[in-house]
Amino acid sequence: MLFKPTILPWALALGTAQVASAPTNKVPPRYSGEAQKLADPRYGPIPGQSDLYSYYWGTDRPFPGNISDPVFPTQDGPPGVDDLIWQNLLSAEWLIFEFYQQGIEAFTARDFVAAGMPNTTYRRLMEIRNNEAGHLRIFQNQISPTSIKPGRCKYSFPFTEPLGYLALMTVLEISSMAFLTGLVQQPRLNFNKGAMLAIAEVETRHEAWALVDIWKANPFGGPSDTIFPYADEILDSTNAFIVPGSCPPENPEFPHARQRLPALSAGQDTVSLTPGSNITLHFPDPRNQPFFNESVQYYAVFYHGISSISVPIETLFWPRQAICVTIPSKFETKGVIIALVADRRGAPTKESVIAGPAVILEQPSRLATSVLHGKAG
Numbered sequence: 001m002l003f004k005p006t007i008l009p010w011a012l013a014l015g016t017a018q019v020a021s022a023p024t025n026k027v028p029p030r031y032s033g034e035a036q037k038l039a040d041p042r043y044g045p046i047p048g049q050s051d052l053y054s055y056y057w058g059t060d061r062p063f064p065g066n067i068s069d070p071v072f073p074t075q076d077g078p079p080g081v082d083d084l085i086w087q088n089l090l091s092a093e094w095l096i097f098e099f100y101q102q103g104i105e106a107f108t109a110r111d112f113v114a115a116g117m118p119n120t121t122y123r124r125l126m127e128i129r130n131n132e133a134g135h136l137r138i139f140q141n142q143i144s145p146t147s148i149k150p151g152r153c154k155y156s157f158p159f160t161e162p163l164g165y166l167a168l169m170t171v172l173e174i175s176s177m178a179f180l181t182g183l184v185q186q187p188r189l190n191f192n193k194g195a196m197l198a199i200a201e202v203e204t205r206h207e208a209w210a211l212v213d214i215w216k217a218n219p220f221g222g223p224s225d226t227i228f229p230y231a232d233e234i235l236d237s238t239n240a241f242i243v244p245g246s247c248p249p250e251n252p253e254f255p256h257a258r259q260r261l262p263a264l265s266a267g268q269d270t271v272s273l274t275p276g277s278n279i280t281l282h283f284p285d286p287r288n289q290p291f292f293n294e295s296v297q298y299y300a301v302f303y304h305g306i307s308s309i310s311v312p313i314e315t316l317f318w319p320r321q322a323i324c325v326t327i328p329s330k331f332e333t334k335g336v337i338i339a340l341v342a343d344r345r346g347a348p349t350k351e352s353v354i355a356g357p358a359v360i361l362e363q364p365s366r367l368a369t370s371v372l373h374g375k376a377g
Helices: 034-039 083-106 109-114 121-142 162-183 190-214 231-241 365-372
Strands: 278-282 298-304 307-313 323-326 336-342 353-361
Touching (some): 083 121, 083 162, 083 190, 083 231, 109 121, 109 162, 162 190, 162 231, 162 365, 307 323, 353 365
Antiparallel strands (some): 278 323, 336 353
């Protein structure tokens, strides 16, 4: 059932809610202070102990997605060793949760059936939304009481009909999987590494459902999912969905520290994005274009599975002449390929990355080119 701050139907099962005793003078006056109750991990339905995060079938935002303000520190002292990573992850989770919530509000079960989808599609999306609400609460609870827990921004997603929504959902989920393979390398505490791996396994189930039921594709991605070392670069690309100026001003920079790299995609003339295909590199944001030093050799670096392959590119005549490259034919047509542009072979550090990353779906491969051309698949 839905949690609302003033009505506590779950209290019969959990007992009286415990409210964190945050000093009111630490909460800016523009906020009601309601979110401060979330500082206590015992407050509200607990992930893994409540059916809310699996079996809520309403359209209103489930707890804690219905409380949008940031949660301010309740203790003085240094931040937890992994707080910054959890803050990045919570900010990203707000975006993913909101994507599912907006889809549930925008469409009905009949809309998906009319678009040719199984009659279970809408309920499955609700269940994923519920899982994402549980992720919100898990991430809030992992941030120490000496650090702020970021609040919700406003988000704008480019979908207008059910198939376009499901196509974007597939891109976001498979991007999340690749992002988490890099993120799990960052925590200093082993428990936090394990917790992030547990979340990644759930995201894999979400993606496998979409591949099987929606796209009628083989869900097996080969012997290894793709490892991408610079998780925050994938996070940064999601800023395109955030309405400028809509985040609580107290939220930490997202992601921290943000590189603001030029976006990267294949050109509109792309016919295929499978291994062995020839593509042109496109930098879609006219306000953020890469700079190429004529004395430097640059590379398109492609990641797939546990491997990466660097392909030298000619940048001397760009932008008068497009930059062309071939996706390595050695890669299997499975899972996802991630591409970026670097000034060193193999992109050995995040500072060597000068544009990207771009996430290239291989399953189903037709969806990758459809999304590129603004179609649903």
